[in-house]
Amino acid sequence: MKEKTILNVKDLSAAYEDAEVLSSVNLSLKKGEMLCIVGESGSGKSTLLRTVCGDAQIKVKNGCVIYGDRDITKLKSCERQKVLGTKIGYIQQNPWGAFNPLRPYSIQFRETLKSHKKKYDAEKIAELFSILGLKDPESILKSRPYEMSGGMNQRIAIAASFILGPELLLCDEITSALDVTTASAVTDELLKLKKETEVTIVMVTHNIGIAANIADRIAIMYKGQIVECGERDKIINAPEHEYTKRLLADVPQLEY
């Protein structure tokens, strides 16, 4: 089976000011897959996503990120603005981190769509909301993020990303700040949406349990490097690297 590669990270090294966070990371993404990047905090997994998005604080020292024949780490900010959202979506950990907490969602949806010269389509939003288990879209759109729970906000953030129809969605620990039941509900809904749209998803998480449940492939990050990357079953059942083995051994088991 020959799959199309949509993102290619080649020998990427990046740093915040002096501290190097990523050292020679290599990673390629196949169209339509769900890749989970697993690692402890400080391993550089979030930085990897932020580098792809072009965070101004991160300096790329070496290597490149190829997306559609171009190195997207070298885009000008106006070019990047066009790519982000419609081509590459990004959702972060903080559930209140997607919207201005003080303004109604509807206005912010409008601004998001207008930025990409798209029409505000209430029906499409309502459809996304219903897949995400959000009832009464009209009253939700009228309310403001600070009044809503974290789970609600994260669902609406997912909706805002999908409304732009991205090819690739980067999710940075999007369920870590939610309680366990909400987190698994949000994950399920995200998978449902993925099935409908065939979007490629990179999910960063520190929980290998989540990765074992949803991933097609898993990449293990440790100290700024990808130490192991492969099909889910291979990583879970036959890990090669010491660190992966340790991660798997530390997964808490329910005891009866």
Place this chain on the structure above:
Amino acid sequence: MIVFAAAVIIMTLFAGVFAPNDPYKTSATVIRTAPCADYPFGTDNLGRCVFSRVLYGGRTTIAATFFLVFVSFAIGTVIGMVCGYYGGIADRIFMRIADITLGFPQMVVAIAVAGILGAGMKGAMIALGITMWISFARLARSHTYSIKNEAYVKTVLFTGKSDFYIIMVHIFPNLMGPVLTNALTQIGTTMIGLSGLSFLGLGIIPPTAEWGSMISEARAYIQIAPWSVFYPAAATIITIIIFNYLGDVVMDYREAG
């Protein structure tokens, strides 16, 4: 900038050494002389040497400023530490007062005091001090509060040390940084305030040399002897800029580190 600040302080502190003439000696023969070798900044309406008066005036302004900032710093820090450490009703009342007085018009206080007690440096100092100590107290209070709640201070409390010991050994040294930075940033503001009050005749009473009052006096004959306004004006601006710049640098440094 530290060099400049030191230079300004030394020049004015030892005004007697650097001043070529007696700042208070009037002379009918050299009224409003343009700057020359004998009088580097010229002379004023009464034939007094402007250069010497700028030096002596700087001493007045800088000494008064430092004194005022130091007193506000001492009073504010003590009250802030006590309020932050013990909390309770006194603390809440204090916070209310602080909220209200923080930006209370100093000039209005100065006018009230001067109007009733008469003009003078005392009134000007009270007027400026009444709002300044608050900024120190607020800062000291919030830092005391957070230091007090840190784990290591709580541990020390269990060893049975007295409150006074904890305040002096653990809290006071830790809040010196932010409070001293505030003191540095207050210097420029205080100079502006003091010279402004003196300019209005609510601060220093002539003939004592002071930049604000010198400018105020010389304003009347600015057309004939502009130097008697320009030199004290330049001295005021340069000094304030030096101290404000120092304040900014220290502030940025603290925020970055």
Place this chain on the structure above:
Amino acid sequence: MIRSVLKKLAEIIIILVVLSFFVFVLLYIAPGDPAEKRLTSQGIVVTKQVLDAERERLGLLKPFLVRYGEWLFSVIKGDFGVSFKDDMPVAPKLYKGLVNTCILAFSSLMLSLSLSFTLGVASAVKKDGIFDHIVRIFSFVANSLPNFLISVLLMYFFCIKLDIFPVIAAGDLQGLVMPVLSLAIPMTGRFTRQIRAEILNRMNEDYVTGMKGRGVKNRYIILNVVRNSLGHIFTIVALQIGTLMGGSVVIETIFRWPGIGKLVMDSISARDYPVIMGFVLIMGAIYVVVNSLSDVLDRTLDPRISE
């Protein structure tokens, strides 16, 4: 919402009563006898008989609290007493001066707010660019200039050397230019610095990253950040009202602008207490009301700020 407004209202009233008491006490402890001062300031020879009659007439023989109550009551009715200088009621003079002061203060506030808002936001958005550096230098220097110095220098260059504007501001539009500039320049410096810092601070919030991640245009992001900072910017402005009042006293005295500040400066040398007391009360009231309003406004714009 209504509860917090009522609470604020009660607070304002308490503060004003305390302030009025403070002002009255100041007068009470002032050295010298008001009756004597009043007579001497009118040039009447003071004898024991005249003095006693004057004391009786002024109600100085009544107990302290009764006098305070009567005074407070008349102040609430808008009567600030009569001037020691010319026996005319003080209130109309104060109001007339206040109107002129408000014209001056409001114009310079508007000028400096519009300038510093534009400069502050623009330099925060283009942080570390050339424009930002220029704005930072300008605002730093402007903030370091005492307004009396600016007015003396402006007066020298524009009124005397170039003769464009009149030296004495006669209360007309042309006379307004110099005083407004003198007040506005240092204030613009201060506001620009504070607004820039505020915007920069808010640019670091998480949702800005989130919006960028959706490719929202910079224009909208800036609008969102500015919208969220508005409440705090109002507070910054309100806290500067005190400085503005003080500045207008200086500027009015220099340019002879017929405002309340010039009125009170003229009254200080004459020890005209009713004018001074009225001035302090009115200024204090304006300060307290403006700051309470900005507080309420801040809370309305950002409901997350809790008590």
